[in-house]
Amino acid sequence: MKAVGYQKSLPIDADGSLVDFETSKPEPTGHDIRVAVKAISVNPVDTKVRRRAEPAQGDYKILGFDAAGVVDAVGPDVTRFKPGDEVFYAGSNQRQGTNCEFHLVDGRIVGRKPRTLSFAQAAALPLTSITAWELLFDRLGAVPGKRHDPRTLLVIGGAGGVGSILIQLARRLTGLTVVATATRPESQQWCLDLGAHAVIDHAKPLKEQIAALRLDPVGLVASLTATDQHYRDVAEFIAPQGRFGLIDDPAEFSIGVFKAKAVSIHWELMFTRSTFQTPDMIAQSQLLDDVSDLIDKGVLRTTLDQSFGAINAANLKRAHALLESGKSRGKIVLEGW
Numbered sequence: 023m024k025a026v027g028y029q030k031s032l033p034i035d036a037d038g039s040l041v042d043f044e045t046s047k048p049e050p051t052g053h054d055i056r057v058a059v060k061a062i063s064v065n066p067v068d069t070k071v072r073r074r075a076e077p078a079q080g081d082y083k084i085l086g087f088d089a090a091g092v093v094d095a096v097g098p099d100v101t102r103f104k105p106g107d108e109v110f111y112a113g114s115n116q117r118q119g120t121n122c123e124f125h126l127v128d129g130r131i132v133g134r135k136p137r138t139l140s141f142a143q144a145a146a147l148p149l150t151s152i153t154a155w156e157l158l159f160d161r162l163g164a165v166p167g168k169r170h171d172p173r174t175l176l177v178i179g180g181a182g183g184v185g186s187i188l189i190q191l192a193r194r195l196t197g198l199t200v201v202a203t204a205t206r207p208e209s210q211q212w213c214l215d216l217g218a219h220a221v222i223d224h225a226k227p228l229k230e231q232i233a234a235l236r237l238d239p240v241g242l243v244a245s246l247t248a249t250d251q252h253y254r255d256v257a258e259f260i261a262p263q264g265r266f267g268l269i270d271d272p273a274e275f276s277i278g279v280f281k282a283k284a285v286s287i288h289w290e291l292m293f294t295r296s297t298f299q300t301p302d303m304i305a306q307s308q309l310l311d312d313v314s315d316l317i318d319k320g321v322l323r324t325t326l327d328q329s330f331g332a333i334n335a336a337n338l339k340r341a342h343a344l345l346e347s348g349k350s351r352g353k354i355v356l357e358g359w
Contacts, residue, residue, distance in 0.1 A: 023047045024359055025122035026335045027082035031073055034342045039072065040335040043082060048118075048126045050097040055129045057109060061145035061357040062120050062333060063088040063326075064341040065183060071115075072342065085338075086119035087112045088353075089127075090135055090144040100129045102307070108135040111310065112149035114296040121333065123359055130303050131296050133310020136317040139324055146326035146353035147187065151313045152292040152306055153269060154188035161267045161288035162242045164196050171197035173241030173261070176232070178224055181209035181351040184246050184269065186216055186325035193217030194321050199238050203228070209351050216323075224248070228255045243267065250274045260285055327352030333359055 025045050032039040050056045068085045077083040090110040093103050103109065111132040113120055135144045158164045158175075165171060175192050179185050180202025192200045194217065202213040203224035210221040222231040232240060239261035245252060250272035257279040260266065266280060267288040277287050295303040316322040328344075330337045333356045341354045 023123035024333075025082070025084050026086075026333065026338055027077075027084040027121065028072060029077060029080070029082055031076040034069070034072070034339055034346060040085075040338050040342070042335045045082065045084075045122070047124050050095050050100075050126055052097045053099045053128045053130055054097040054126045055093050055100055055103050055109070055132060056095040057089060057091040057111075057125050057127060057132075058094045059089050059120055059123060059125050059333070060091040060141035061089070061355055062086050063145045063147075063149075063183075063353045063355045064338065064345060065149050066345050067115075067149075068119075069342050069345050084118040084121050086121035087115075088145050088147075088149050089113070089120035089125060090141040090148075091125075094124060096129070103129055103132065108141075109133065110135045110144040110148050110314075112152055112292065115293045116297055121338065128296060128303075129307070131306040133307055134314050136314040138318045142329055142355045142357040143324040143326050145355050145357070146183075146324050147313060147317075148310060149292060150183040150187045150325065150353065152309060153184050153290060154191055155309050155313070156292060157184075157244055157267050157269065157288075157290040158188060158191055158196075161290050162244065162265045164192065164198060164242065166195050167197065168195075169197050171199075172238050174199040174201055174238045175242045175244065176228075176240050176256070177202045177213075177218070178243065178245045178249075178252055178256075179247035180204050180213040180216075180218060180221065181206075182246055183325060183353050185244075186212070186352050187322070188244055188246075189213060189216040189218050190322050193219075194316075198242070201232070201235065201237065201240075206349075212351050216325075224252065228252060229259045232259050240264065244269075246270065248272075254279055257283070257285070325352045326355050328354050330354055330356050332356065
């Protein structure tokens with residue numbers, strides 16, 4: 023089968039940073055399903071893995087987490103899916119990725135593809151939807167339901183992949199006031215179109231901009247990027263007993279600045295359930311089914327922003343380069359072989 027991977031961790035503009043190659047078709051066992059991959063999307067974590075994780079000498083590392091496709095075969099312990107089912111999912115960081123024609127994934131983290139979306143539109147959603155949902159409801163404790171919640175949710179990095187779905191979830195499923203951050207005018211408009219009540223510029227001091235909005239107190243903060251640059255500013259205006267959630271890898275982060283306000287700190291990593299095979303890992307499958315239903319009902323929309331063409335090394339290198347530039351918004355998708 024066709025695949026895209028690398029043998030050495032290299033800058034994206036190097037010749038061997040990502041290459042096309044052929045490899046054997048994997049066979050499903052246990053809870054595995056084998057998916058004929060129709061579309062993938064690219065996430066910032068893909069670029070981080072490429073830079074940090076070098077495979078053993080002579081081996082290829084296949085990147086990619088998000089995929090949408092058709093079930094091709096199933097392992098003996100699979101009961102929820104059968105060949106021919108259309109699915110979407112974000113895989114595990116413990117096995118080879120989705121940048122290949124046929125991919126093995128544990129069926130307990132796979133959801134039904136939204137009927138109303140193309141494979142490309144669906145591929146944009148899984149990793150960011152799981153991350154945003156777990157961060158908003160499981161970590162930050164937001165309350166589903168449209169009754170007014172007298173708190174503001176601040177989403178730092180609202181135009182990125184996770185922010186793009188988090189804004190929608192918070193606006194459509196909760197009574198929170200939603201404020202996002204973005205710098206470029208087109209990114210600010212993107213956040214407003216997704217449902218943010220207001221947008222501020224994270225390139226400028228946050229405290230003064232928040233105060234000028236005169237909204238409900240900022241009780242919840244979702245820090246999706248550059249946490250080390252913003253958290254001390256946030257500590258000055260977050261409400262007492264607020265909740266601060268983060269998903270990135272800050273070079274410096276001292277939780278002591280939040281002590282006086284008894285602010286709780288919450289890490290979100292969507293790979294935790296699959297990495298540790300937690301008893302509740304099926305929750306990610308159920309979560310994706312819920313997202314699928316919300317998409318089909320018109321409550322949520324895909325966060326696909328750009329399609330980079332067929333799944334191959336040249337197009338994936340373009341996608342990695344754009345993500346590393348910090349100038350992307352929404353999701354980048356590749357489709358077909």
